[in-house]
Amino acid sequence: MAEVFKMSDKAGQAKGLPRHIAIIMDGNGRWATKRGLPRTAGHKAGAETFRRIATYCKNIGVQYLTVYAFSTENWKRSADEVGAIMGLLKKYLLEAVDTMEKDHIRLHFFGDMTPISPELRALAHETDEISAHLPEGDFQANVCLNYGGRDEILRAVREFSAQCAAGEKRPEDLDEALFSSYLDSRGIPDPELIIRPSGELRLSNFLLWQCAYSEFYFTDALWPDFDEAELDRAIASYQKRDRRFGGVKK
Numbered sequence: 001m002a003e004v005f006k007m008s009d010k011a012g013q014a015k016g017l018p019r020h021i022a023i024i025m026d027g028n029g030r031w032a033t034k035r036g037l038p039r040t041a042g043h044k045a046g047a048e049t050f051r052r053i054a055t056y057c058k059n060i061g062v063q064y065l066t067v068y069a070f071s072t073e074n075w076k077r078s079a080d081e082v083g084a085i086m087g088l089l090k091k092y093l094l095e096a097v098d099t100m101e102k103d104h105i106r107l108h109f110f111g112d113m114t115p116i117s118p119e120l121r122a123l124a125h126e127t128d129e130i131s132a133h134l135p136e137g138d139f140q141a142n143v144c145l146n147y148g149g150r151d152e153i154l155r156a157v158r159e160f161s162a163q164c165a166a167g168e169k170r171p172e173d174l175d176e177a178l179f180s181s182y183l184d185s186r187g188i189p190d191p192e193l194i195i196r197p198s199g200e201l202r203l204s205n206f207l208l209w210q211c212a213y214s215e216f217y218f219t220d221a222l223w224p225d226f227d228e229a230e231l232d233r234a235i236a237s238y239q240k241r242d243r244r245f246g247g248v249k250k
């Protein structure tokens with residue numbers, strides 16, 4: 001295992017391995033176009049990269065990996081492309097149902113599942129049930145599907161205001177911890193590290209609340225080309241950061 005993963009350095013936990021890594025899996029289309037292939041071939045290759053990187057994260061001891069798979073804005077794409085992405089998700093979920101228990105991988109979804117096909121929703125429900133039976137310390141992958149940071153915040157606000165209107169909650173009860181408990185990421189620590197491949201320098205509506213103090217790592221590698229060495233570089237870069245959280249260095 002690479003030197004960068006040793007947690008016993010003087011700086012201790014803060015400089016150690018991130019407990020939660022989040023990745024914007026971007027660049028599939030450009031990867032395919034560069035090869036003269038249809039964009040869907042890029043999504044297929046990108047799905048394999050997800051499998052590989054999730055396994056690597058689990059093996060090196062990262063506890064949570066959150067990946068952006070399909071945004072609330074990605075419905076703007078052609079029906080063919082959207083259909084291909086949903087088809088890949090189905091394939092991987094069917095596989096996950098068979099293997100996650102044995103591999104000790106918990107799987108969870110972030111996003112508004114209401115416009116997702118009943119078939120995929122049923123599979124997601126099944127993976128949730130399996131995850132609930134696995135120990136909480138097991139590696140957990142969160143797949144963001146029909147996810148938007150703004151949509152997540154709006155859904156939280158709607159739920160909280162409905163509870164206020166019903167007399168179950170009071171506006172003055174709301175603090176950061178309570179608000180977080182209405183988000184898709186409830187119970188999960190904020191990501192220490194957010195990675196975006198493909199050379200784009202933006203968040204594209206990803207984890208807007210949770211990224212308040214995340215460290216960012218951008219790379220030109222397209223997601224299907226992203227590999228273990230690239231993740232090592234991202235973690236090594238994170239470990240060199242000075243995280244002050246608004247304070248002053250002692």
Ligand code: IPE
Pocket residue numbers: 025026027028029030031069070071074085198
């Ligand atoms: C990311 O790759 C996957 C999704 C957004 C679903 P893209 O499909 O955005 O690939 P590029 O950015 O066009 O290369």
Ligand code: IPE
Pocket residue numbers: 024025026027068069070071074200202204
């Ligand atoms: C962000 O990538 C969404 C996912 C990776 C799922 P996009 O390709 O949709 O983002 P933009 O359009 O470049 O901002």
Ligand code: MG
Pocket residue numbers: 026027028
């Ligand atoms: Mg893109």
